[in-house]
Amino acid sequence: MEYKDYYQALGVDKNASAEDIKKAYRKLVRKYHPDVSKAADADQKTKEINEAYGVLGDAEKRAAYDELGRGRRAGQEFHPPPDWGAGFDFEGGEAEDFFSDLFAHVGRRARPAGGAYRMRGEDIHASIGIDLADAYRGVTRTVTLRVPERDEHGRVLTRDRTLDVAIPKGVVPGQQLRLSGQGHPGAGGAGAGDLFLEIAFNPDPRYRIEGRNVFETVPVAPWEAALGAQIDVPTPSGQVEVSVPAGSQSGRKLRLKGRGIPGQPAGDLYLMLEVVLPPAASDKARELYLAMARDMAFNPRQRMGA
Amino acid sequence: MAHSEIVSGVLLEDVALSLEELARACDVEPGWVVRHVQAGLLGGEVSVQVESWRFFSGDLQRARRLLSIERDFEANEELAALVVDLADEVRRLKARLHALGAQ
Numbered sequence: 001m002e003y004k005d006y007y008q009a010l011g012v013d014k015n016a017s018a019e020d021i022k023k024a025y026r027k028l029v030r031k032y033h034p035d036v037s038k039a040a041d042a043d044q045k046t047k048e049i050n051e052a053y054g055v056l057g058d059a060e061k062r063a064a065y066d067e068l069g070r071g072r073r074a075g076q077e078f079h080p081p082p083d084w085g086a087g088f089d090f091e092g093g094e095a096e097d098f099f100s101d102l103f104a105h106v107g108r109r110a111r112p113a114g115g116a117y118r119m120r121g122e123d124i125h126a127s128i129g130i131d132l133a134d135a136y137r138g139v140t141r142t143v144t145l146r147v148p149e150r151d152e153h154g155r156v157l158t159r160d161r162t163l164d165v166a167i168p169k170g171v172v173p174g175q176q177l178r179l180s181g182q183g184h185p186g187a188g189g190a191g192a193g194d195l196f197l198e199i200a201f202n203p204d205p206r207y208r209i210e211g212r213n214v215f216e217t218v219p220v221a222p223w224e225a226a227l228g229a230q231i232d233v234p235t236p237s238g239q240v241e242v243s244v245p246a247g248s249q250s251g252r253k254l255r256l257k258g259r260g261i262p263g264q265p266a267g268d269l270y271l272m273l274e275v276v277l278p279p280a281a282s283d284k285a286r287e288l289y290l291a292m293a294r295d296m297a298f299n300p301r302q303r304m305g306a
Numbered sequence: 307m308a309h310s311e312i313v314s315g316v317l318l319e320d321v322a323l324s325l326e327e328l329a330r331a332c333d334v335e336p337g338w339v340v341r342h343v344q345a346g347l348l349g350g351e352v353s354v355q356v357e358s359w360r361f362f363s364g365d366l367q368r369a370r371r372l373l374s375i376e377r378d379f380e381a382n383e384e385l386a387a388l389v390v391d392l393a394d395e396v397r398r399l400k401a402r403l404h405a406l407g408a409q
Contacts, residue, residue: 029378035393053378123331125370140312166314176363177315178323196331197315198367208405215405 006052006065014066018059025053121184121193128177129202130167132209132236135261138169143197145182165197170262172212175199207236212267214260219276220244235259235269242271250275322360325350332369339369347372347387 007014010024031037032045039045055061130139145161163182171177176196183193201209208215218233228246232239237259244254252273260267280286292298329336343350349365351358361369368390375386 026379035396120330122333125331164312166312168314168317171317174363174367176318176366178318178321179313179315182313194331195315196366198363208401 003069004051005069006056009048009052010056012056018057021053021056025049025057029053118188118190119186120190121186123193124183124195125198126195127198127200128165128167129200130171131202132204132207132214132261134167135171135199135201136169136237139167140164141167143195145195167199170212170266171199172261172263173199173201173209209261212261212263212265213270214267215270215272217274218242218254218271219274220248222275222277225249225273225275233271237269244273248273248275318361318363318366322362323366325356325359325361328361328366328369331366332373334369334373338373342369342372342383345383347383 007016010021010028012021012024016024028049029046032039032042032049034042034046037045055065128141128143130141141164143163143165145163163179165177165179167177176198179195179197181192182195185192206216214236216233216235218231220229220231223229224231224244225248226246228248229244231242231244233242235256240256240259242254242256245252250273254271254273256269256271258266259269278285280289323331325336325339329339332339339348339350340356342348343359344352346352348369349361371390371393372383372386375381375389376383379386381389
């Protein structure tokens, strides 16, 4: 694991007061808020800022971090001390703030350590990205939970615990999958917390999703749109043969009932036709366009009152 | 040593969270949730008994977003809810723009 400079992330001095850290954080979190910012790396920045503030914004965690950071520079290898709770991250880089997560339990060490002290482990929240096609059939994704532990020489190492998480068929973005007992371990024999995975879909320019309905743009040739045709269309649930009705225009929607994301009821798949003109790049093509211009009485601007 | 196990979860749409479970998942006191539901800032049926309140995926996500704004900016609850509502509207409009082919 690499040491990260949280002071640098917030642009504050190592001696900054708690108030200055809070101010710097608020300023940055507003600047890079993904709903507002135009910066291409707004998401990543927000993640870094939140991670840094998660530690520096808490006096105890900051003290532990300062202790850890003596003489270190960003990027150096680092091994966390034990009993700081389990960190986690995900294959594919969904949640990379493992480092701050190690600090999640720092504040808790101060609590009474008597035999009667029991405390359920904290819940963990993360998001997991899947492809649209995965939502159609369900998928098993590997999630890696990192747990710090001591080896026989007393050194602290991180152990990877991998979970194969079964994502059920028919999920939609924003849904939360609760994995009982897969969160942070409890104290004094109490149960572990839960792991909550928020479902997100990996961006795919071919599809747009609204609830369980899926919209897909399908390019068609002018003669397919004008004369009607049977065309093969790749869809999230596989290739389907679709009848394009004669006389179709760009923007026409063909509804394939029940071919959206599965569920009760399943969503629909809307194919949106887009007429694409072949380029007039050869003599033959130009000749064909000229023949149409000559022989077809067609004024596309008729309804403009011209 | 890495080892692998297959785990299945439940979607909150199938098995919803109780008041206590939502509070724990957000790391807040149940009173925080009750206050937000009663003020109409968070889902949950005010007309039914607190013990029967059930919370789904959207409620958990909203509660955590409200909480982070309230904490980050020491914001008033109504103001935090307004920010979340506006952010949702921005997201909806952005998605709509995107669907219409704009950047």
